[in-house]
Amino acid sequence: MQCDVLVIGSGIAGLSYALELALEAPNLKIVVLSKRDVLESNTRYAQGGIAVVQDFTRDSFEKHVQDTLRAGDGLCNPEVVNHVVKEGPSRLRQLITWGTRFDEVEGSHRQFELGKEGGHSAHRIVHHKDRSGHEIQQSLINQLETFGNIVLLENHILVDLITDHHHSQEPLKRCYGAYVLSKESLRILKINAQVTVLSTGGAGQVYDYSTNPESATGDGIAAAYRAKIRIKNLHFVQFHPTALAIKVDGSPFLISEAVRGAGAYLRNEQGERFMFNYDSRGELASRDIVARAIEIEIQKQNVPHVFLDVSHLPKATMDDSFPTIRDACLKVGIRPTEDWIPVRPAAHYFCGGIDVNLNAETSLQGLLAIGECSHTGLHGANRLASNSLLEALVYAHAAVTTTLDQLKQENITPKDYLDAIPQWSHATSIIDKDSEEVQTLKHEVQQVMSRNAAIFKSTSGLKQAEQELEYYYLKAKALYNSKKLTPQVLELRNMVNVGYLIIKQSQQATENRGGFYNKDYA
Numbered sequence: 001m002q003c004d005v006l007v008i009g010s011g012i013a014g015l016s017y018a019l020e021l022a023l024e025a026p027n028l029k030i031v032v033l034s035k036r037d038v039l040e041s042n043t044r045y046a047q048g049g050i051a052v053v054q055d056f057t058r059d060s061f062e063k064h065v066q067d068t069l070r071a072g073d074g075l076c077n078p079e080v081v082n083h084v085v086k087e088g089p090s091r092l093r094q095l096i097t098w099g100t101r102f103d104e105v106e107g108s109h110r111q112f113e114l115g116k117e118g119g120h121s122a123h124r125i126v127h128h129k130d131r132s133g134h135e136i137q138q139s140l141i142n143q144l145e146t147f148g149n150i151v152l153l154e155n156h157i158l159v160d161l162i163t164d165h166h167h168s169q170e171p172l173k174r175c176y177g178a179y180v181l182s183k184e185s186l187r188i189l190k191i192n193a194q195v196t197v198l199s200t201g202g203a204g205q206v207y208d209y210s211t212n213p214e215s216a217t218g219d220g221i222a223a224a225y226r227a228k229i230r231i232k233n234l235h236f237v238q239f240h241p242t243a244l245a246i247k248v249d250g251s252p253f254l255i256s257e258a259v260r261g262a263g264a265y266l267r268n269e270q271g272e273r274f275m276f277n278y279d280s281r282g283e284l285a286s287r288d289i290v291a292r293a294i295e296i297e298i299q300k301q302n303v304p305h306v307f308l309d310v311s312h313l314p315k316a317t318m319d320d321s322f323p324t325i326r327d328a329c330l331k332v333g334i335r336p337t338e339d340w341i342p343v344r345p346a347a348h349y350f351c352g353g354i355d356v357n358l359n360a361e362t363s364l365q366g367l368l369a370i371g372e373c374s375h376t377g378l379h380g381a382n383r384l385a386s387n388s389l390l391e392a393l394v395y396a397h398a399a400v401t402t403t404l405d406q407l408k409q410e411n412i413t414p415k416d417y418l419d420a421i422p423q424w425s426h427a428t429s430i431i432d433k434d435s436e437e438v439q440t441l442k443h444e445v446q447q448v449m450s451r452n453a454a455i456f457k458s459t460s461g462l463k464q465a466e467q468e469l470e471y472y473y474l475k476a477k478a479l480y481n482s483k484k485l486t487p488q489v490l491e492l493r494n495m496v497n498v499g500y501l502i503i504k505q506s507q508q509a510t511e512n513r514g515g516f517y518n519k520d521y522a
Helices: 012-024 061-071 078-097 132-144 219-226 257-261 287-301 315-321 323-331 388-406 415-419 436-452 459-482 487-508
Strands: 002-008 030-033 150-153 156-163 175-182 188-198 237-248 251-254 265-267 306-309 341-350 353-355 367-369
Touching (some): 002 012, 012 132, 132 388, 156 188, 156 219, 175 415, 188 219, 188 388, 219 487, 287 341, 315 323, 367 388
Parallel strands (some): 002 188
Antiparallel strands (some): 156 175, 237 341, 265 306
16 A cells, blocks of 8 residues: 555544644545554543643643643653643644534633643643543544545554665665554555654553553554664653552543542541642642552552542532543442542553654654654653643644655655565464463563552562563564464564563663652662
């Protein structure tokens, strides 16, 4: 397949990029790759909303900037923070023009009902009840279907980026698209593109308890690493403090930070509101502080969880603002307005990733990265709540400008050069799509990472994890080299790659900052 632009990933970053580019350049052929059904992305599961300054009488860009810098624990890029925060209102308006609805103050028009979350000094979270991500994702999909120059390929997974090393001895100079696997036919396609955009999301599935969907196995980060692209700060993994401690339909379920913003308390086994023992902001401290505090309470009392208490809030709070969370609790036998909700931290967001500049450019020509798979410098050592969707929108917009610039005629790769890139050649020995062996290996990798490279790390634990991961690297390599590729094998390979990067970059860290904590440095 030949196209002008290949977008790998179909969350808010990838879809908003494709839509804006299609509007700006209707003559371009744009292919959007979705690993699963296009609705199934990390974006869909975002509950809280988008942090955008709206009420300039009580809030300001400067306050949002300072909150972001404080949450990032001194490692944010101030230029990036300023740029993203000030771009927020424009990007929000664009999202609204694409049909996204946000809750408004009753009786008003376009006066948004603003939520508040941990680390924020003002109410600035624009939201659609507690399913903001679903609303955004659905509105973008609806828009996508109106464009004739966008081709959507669902149920296709990235195998590898196409670079010079696939067909020449020259050093890596450029990306020419990607090899991708159809999950249905197990056929590998070569998709050539002048510009390739990675918007593949995070890698929460590297850990055994994560708010991310099963598809979040770090595919884009791992492929970029194999293509020798610069990966930065992957050791800053954010654990969301409050995932429901009981799985819902077999998966962990996120309890939005907005619930604490609405006044919920965190209590330990003795019923104590313990957060003020750790931070003067109590339940509204930044996520890294709250997650560590909860983990300490869990370990100290040798219990599987702490509790989120909303029983003192008006019943209408859960019914009107958090109906999805209310229904999930009821599904597992918890009455949220009467019972305390058992919660525990879960792997949630990667603050690091593929290093990009303000133009969304990576260290390889022809390759851009946007969304959670990228590292922009916005989040520093710990992401401020609801800044992720904002970042995705701002960098998708920047990537459109970069793409149009890169597609000037002098930068186009000749067609005969692209044609010379070979089709994928691989082993044909089949392995069952749902191989029990591969599933077991993936689960064991999650256990290794959760034991030794999660909220609390140690020097000896990281060394142990590195040694154990070597075994899984060899197992994944053997399967990859000797069997016909399946999504399961590719995911195992990617999880091992990302796990290795987390461990190595954790070993290189010399101090505790934000989401990184080595007990030996305390």
